[in-house]
Amino acid sequence: MPGTAFDVRVDEIDGVVTLRMTGDVNRGAQEPLERAYSGTTGGSVVLDFSDVDYINSTGIAVIVGILAMARAAGREVRAFGLTDHYRQIFQITRIADFMAIYDDENTAVAAG
Amino acid sequence: MTEERIExxxxxxxxxxxxxxxxxxxxxxxxxxxxxxxxxxxxxxxWQKTYKVRIPGVAPERVISEWKANYGSFWPSHSRFNAPVAGIQPGEVGNIQSMQVLSTGIMVLYTDDTSFSFMTPEGHPFAGWITFSAYDDGGTVGQVxxxxxxxxxxxxLVFLFGFGKGEDMMWQHTLRSLAAHFDIxxxxxxxxxxxxxxxxxxxxRNITKNSAIGSAIHILGTPVRALRRPS
Known part of the structure; x- marks a missing residue:
């Protein structure tokens, strides 16, 4: 259920940046997620949704903002840890057309 | 070991x-x-375009409920929104007529008590989402x-030569109307x-679905369709 504050942690290994999100991806996620992304440089970006329980339509727009910034910088974005429900939402919103979604972290990181 | 996620x-x-x-x-x-x-x-x-208006003293849930119920009436007079029969509900489609000539529409992508979002079909002037929300920020704010x-x-090209400004004016008008609905x-x-x-x-190649071109073809074809109609 919604109501968990958003947080994000950045891991960077071998040029792959992983943004580990926890809590709800909604309006409150925009500023911390953009700040976390802006603090990274270099190669691919992997979004970890394993500890995300809720995403609303504003949160989808936040994710697309990150996707657009990364693509403008020539950085590939991949994702893992989405529930089946949110995988379907990513298909409805057509984010899945531009961001490969994987079942687990190892596959997502290795895909680059 | 990988933990299995139970949904x-x-x-x-x-x-x-x-x-x-x-x-x-x-x-x-x-x-x-x-x-x-x-x-x-x-x-x-x-673009990320954000328009906001302060509506103090009105709960965000009430702002959104009234916005959904009166959505089209907040638009400028040159554009018309034909709301879905079922209202602004997920999956419903609304039709838009602008300047008497441009026909397009939206699908309702998401709704909850404090927000709703539309997604545009192929051919719409822009591709993307519009999210309408209300939230507390030291008093209620209505936002597009x-x-x-x-x-x-x-x-x-059309956006470069003024449509973008027109878009801004439309949403500013909408928010003014929304606030006025609450006597603000x-x-x-x-x-x-x-x-x-x-x-x-x-x-x-999206140009092949351009709604202005499609609308013009539809208007030009009106006499032909009338002739074909059985009397």
Whole structure:
């Protein structure tokens, strides 16, 4: 259920940046997620949704903002840890057309 | 060891989202049969446009409830929104008529008590989402946020030559009307951010679905359709 504050942690290994999100991806996620992304440089970006329980339509727009910034910088974005429900939402919103979604972290990181 | 994620049978927010559709079944000219486009399916530079108005003393839930119920009446007189019969509900399609000539529409992507979002079909002037929300920020704020790209090279040109400003004026008018609905006279704030200045040339073919061209063909074909109609 919604109501968990958003947080994000950045891991960077071998040029792959992983943004580990926890809590709800909604309006409150925009500023911390953009700040976390802006603090990274270099190669691919992997979004970890394993500890995300809720995403609303504003949160989808936040994710697309990150996707657009990364693509403008020539950085590939991949994702893992989405529930089946949110995988379907990513298909409805057509984010899945531009961001490969994987079942687990190892596959997502290795895909680059 | 990988922990298996156990999902509830029915996600709590499933009813808030539109079901997946390949193409819109319902809708008028330039809507039925079209696919939905997010901003990454558009062509021109990507913008995040945010318009806000302060509506103190009115709960966010009430703002959204009234906004959904009176959505089209807040628009400027040159544009008309034909709301879905079922109202602003996930998966419903609304038709838009602008300047008497341009026909297009939207699908309701998401709704909850404090927000609702639309997604545009192929051919719409822009590709992306519009989210309408109300929230507390030291008093209630009503907000429209677009995350969009002009859909094709023709719409990109039209945006460059004034349609973008017209878009701003439309949403500012909408927010003024929304505030006035609650007897508040105030001016909206506008914040425009170019998220990605690149044009997505792979999507230039979107022009084949351009709603202005489609509307013009539809209007020119009216006499022919009238002649074919059995008397």
């Amino acid at each position: 509830p049978t029915v996600p709590a927010d499933k009813a808030n989202w539109a079901p997946h559709v390949e193409r819109l079944a319902a809708g008028g000219v330039n809507v039925g049969g079209r696919r939905l486009n997010g901003p990454q399916q558009g062509f021109g530079p990507m 946020q677009l995350i969009i790209r002009p859909s094709d090279p023709l719409w990109d 006279r105030t001016e909206p704030e506008t914040n425009l951010v170019k998220v990605d200045k690149k044009r997505l040339w792979r999507n230039a």
